[in-house]
Amino acid sequence: MSKIDELFAQLKSQNKKALMPFITAGDPDLESTAKLITAFDELGCHICEVGIPYSDPIADGPIIQASYTRALNQGITVDAILQTLESCAPRVSLPMVTMVSYAIIYRIGLQEYVRDVVQKGVSGIIVPDLPVEEAASLAKICRQHDLSLIQLVTPTTTRERAKRILETSTGFVYYVSVTGITGERTALPTDIVENVTWLRENGDLPVCIGFGISEPEHVKRLSPVSDGLIVGSAIVRRVTGCEDKSQLIPEVTKFVKTLLDAME
Amino acid sequence: MASISQTEFSNVPDQFGRFGDFGGRFVPETLTHALNQLETEYNKSKDDPEFVAELNSLWADFVGRPSPLYFAKRLTEKVGGAQIWMKREDTNHTGAHKINNTLGQALLTLRMGKTRVICETGAGQHGVATATACARFGLPCVVYMGEEDVRRQAPNVRSIKLLGAEIRPVTSGSRTLRDAINEAMRDWMSSVNDTHYIIGSVVGPHPFPMIVRDFQSIIGQETITQSRAKFGRLPDTVIACVGGGSNAAGMFYPFVDFPEVELVGIEAGGLGSKPGQHASPLSFGQPGVLHGSFSYVMQDNDGQTCDVHSASAGLDYPGVGPEHSYWKDTGRVRYTDCQDGDALAGFYELARTEGILPALESSHAISAAMKIAAEKSPDEIVVVCLSGRGDKDAAEIERLQNEMAND
Ligand SMILES: Cc1ncc(COP(=O)(O)O)c(C=O)c1O
Numbered sequence: 190m191s192k193i194d195e196l197f198a199q200l201k202s203q204n205k206k207a208l209m210p211f212i213t214a215g216d217p218d219l220e221s222t223a224k225l226i227t228a229f230d231e232l233g234c235h236i237c238e239v240g241i242p243y244s245d246p247i248a249d250g251p252i253i254q255a256s257y258t259r260a261l262n263q264g265i266t267v268d269a270i271l272q273t274l275e276s277c278a279p280r281v282s283l284p285m286v287t288m289v290s291y292a293i294i295y296r297i298g299l300q301e302y303v304r305d306v307v308q309k310g311v312s313g314i315i316v317p318d319l320p321v322e323e324a325a326s327l328a329k330i331c332r333q334h335d336l337s338l339i340q341l342v343t344p345t346t347t348r349e350r351a352k353r354i355l356e357t358s359t360g361f362v363y364y365v366s367v368t369g370i371t372g373e374r375t376a377l378p379t380d381i382v383e384n385v386t387w388l389r390e391n392g393d394l395p396v397c398i399g400f401g402i403s404e405p406e407h408v409k410r411l412s413p414v415s416d417g418l419i420v421g422s423a424i425v426r427r428v429t430g431c432e433d434k435s436q437l438i439p440e441v442t443k444f445v446k447t448l449l450d451a452m453e
Numbered sequence: 454m455a456s457i458s459q460t461e462f463s464n465v466p467d468q469f470g471r472f473g474d475f476g477g478r479f480v481p482e483t484l485t486h487a488l489n490q491l492e493t494e495y496n497k498s499k500d501d502p503e504f505v506a507e508l509n510s511l512w513a514d515f516v517g518r519p520s521p522l523y524f525a526k527r528l529t530e531k532v533g534g535a536q537i538w539m540k541r542e543d544t545n546h547t548g549a550h551k552i553n554n555t556l557g558q559a560l561l562t563l564r565m566g567k568t569r570v571i572c573e574t575g576a577g578q579h580g581v582a583t584a585t586a587c588a589r590f591g592l593p594c595v596v597y598m599g600e601e602d603v604r605r606q607a608p609n610v611r612s613i614k615l616l617g618a619e620i621r622p623v624t625s626g627s628r629t630l631r632d633a634i635n636e637a638m639r640d641w642m643s644s645v646n647d648t649h650y651i652i653g654s655v656v657g658p659h660p661f662p663m664i665v666r667d668f669q670s671i672i673g674q675e676t677i678t679q680s681r682a683k684f685g686r687l688p689d690t691v692i693a694c695v696g697g698g699s700n701a702a703g704m705f706y707p708f709v710d711f712p713e714v715e716l717v718g719i720e721a722g723g724l725g726s727k728p729g730q731h732a733s734p735l736s737f738g739q740p741g742v743l744h745g746s747f748s749y750v751m752q753d754n755d756g757q758t759c760d761v762h763s764a765s766a767g768l769d770y771p772g773v774g775p776e777h778s779y780w781k782d783t784g785r786v787r788y789t790d791c792q793d794g795d796a797l798a799g800f801y802e803l804a805r806t807e808g809i810l811p812a813l814e815s816s817h818a819i820s821a822a823m824k825i826a827a828e829k830s831p832d833e834i835v836v837v838c839l840s841g842r843g844d845k846d847a848a849e850i851e852r853l854q855n856e857m858a859n860d
Contacts, residue, residue, distance in 0.1 A: 247642065266755055290756070292479075294739055295747070317481055319476060322469065341482045346485070368645060369643035
């Protein structure tokens with residue numbers, strides 16, 4: 190049982206839902222990344238999703254793209270990011286998950302990447318450009334290391350495929366709320382509830398919703414129908430927009446607190 | 454090298470879109486449904502006599518196919534080696550091979566019931582060819598083009614607009630073909646339910662590399678027929694430039710099961726062999742993942758795509774189609790590169806000795822063909838794919854020439 194499985198078992202017994210902030214590693218710098226992770230843990234967030242910057246992210250909208258570009262322009266490396274996560278791991282109880290392109294995993298080596306992140310204290314990975322047909326080798330290695338390989342279901346996924354994804358995903362299933370790229374949205378599609386309910390009824394895994402979730406109002410509406418929520422661009426925008434670094438942690442935590450409060 | 458039986462070369466990809474180890478489908482889940490839909494529609498259409506007849510009729514009456522196989526007599530005499538023949542894709546409507554593919558994919562768009570088209574373009578030829586096909590069928594069309602390419606291929610930008618398509622300049626990254634593909638993919642992520650992405654080369658996730666190769670294979674098929682008619686046998690050597698690799702794949706694929714025919718692909722050597730100076734992933738890169746496909750690519754040790762360079766917008770791309778990676782690793786095709794300066798020289802040579810202005814992309818193949826032909830005897834035959842015409846490059850070539858003169 191991975192750390193993520195334990196977390197969801199515990200949340201379930203308390204009838205609680207998970208809040209997962211997403212941040213880009215190295216934006217604005219790795220020191221801030223470490224501080225943000227620690228702050229999220231202290232606030233009571235349940236998982237922290239750490240985006241590994243990639244040069245060609247086709248599932249990402251302008252906000253996350255720009256944060257990746259900024260981090261890469263500083264010469265950030267996967268090695269340096271993992272060292273930062275390693276330094277955080279003993280200090281936090283929340284599981285850390287990396288969002289990482291398959292281009293990066295392949296280049297580093299499947300075995301090596303999985304072994305490295307597990308060693309540094311990472312509990313799961315999300316590989317947004319690895320559909321279930323191509324995932325078998327990585328899934329096998331992740332299973333051997335008890336690293337959750339969180340797979341995605343989208344509004345365009347047929348039910349037949351969704352069943353397959355429910356069978357092979359571990360940790361939780363990531364339901365992408367919109368047909369589109371990451372980014373804040375005011376209105377979210379109406380088929381979310383139906384699709385998430387179907388996924389929860391047809392598998393044993395927790396189902397968490399991400400993409401577009403950007404306001405306490407979304408959290409209030411969607412946490413009851415899911416097992417957790419992922420908030421990305423709305424947080425990254427606040428990180429990016431913060432010009433005074435001493436204000437970064439207070440400003441971001443203030444916002445994340447409003448999301449946590451909306452879950453109660 | 455392990456011997457591969459002849460038929461195996463053409464018997465790719467497999468059902469997972471794999472050419473040997475290369476290819477596949479590394480895309481967000483959101484796009485999977487549309488790719489499956491495209492694959493199903495294509496497999497149905499390609500054996501449907503009505504589809505085949507419609508495409509053939511468009512190729513004949515709208516494009517002007519077959520394109521000529523032309524003996525470059527004065528160039529041959531000047532080089533003093535093998536006979537140099539040119540497959541004249543520059544004579545196609547819209548001036549390049551790209552139209553062969555866009556008409557096929559436009560028909561598939563209609564068959565799938567999709568009502569909008571997007572595409573990327575580097576040199577602008579694929580943008581023009583897509584805008585043309587869309588105008589011909591009344592489909593709205595959005596063309597993503599890197600800002601740097603908007604500058605250096607201005608004549609094509611004008612044509613795209615005149616044809617009624619919308620140009621969206623891309624300002625991210627290196628502002629070239631790679632970034633235009635990223636932006637087109639992102640559009641598709643949101644619009645996939647009613648939009649088809651007409652990709653312009655043998656790149657991207659399965660089934661694109663297969664579909665684009667098949668539509669472009671008319672180039673090689675005609676070349677085989679014309680060779681038999683004109684000189685009673687197949688050529689000894691066939692040469693094409695490789696950006697994403699569609700004119701080369703279309704030229705080579707019908708030849709792969711004839712081991713006696715030597716196939717040579719020419720990548721953009723840019724300014725030199727150091728990282729960042731060229732766009733030659735087959736010569737200098739490593740296998741990796743880019744734009745949904747596993748193939749040779751220019752990446753750093755973390756898998757981040759590297760910046761590349763070519764004077765030619767259509768070859769200025771860090772990746773290459775997966776079938777080329779397969780041909781490289783099996784040894785079926787030899788890949789080499791041609792630098793900016795040599796390509797320019799090839800451009801002038803063809804212009805002045807044959808009265809043909811070749812595209813800067815095609816000039817790479819011409820320059821290489823002259824070198825290869827020079828080493829051969831006059832009874833040998835070299836065919837080079839003249840993938841497009843050079844009008845679009847006139848101003849940029851003048852600028853490059855001045856730049857070099859000032860250096
Ligand atoms: C005339 C011409 N030749 C070649 C290319 C390179 O593309 P490919 O390698 O797909 O043929 C282009 C691309 O824009 C082009 O316009």
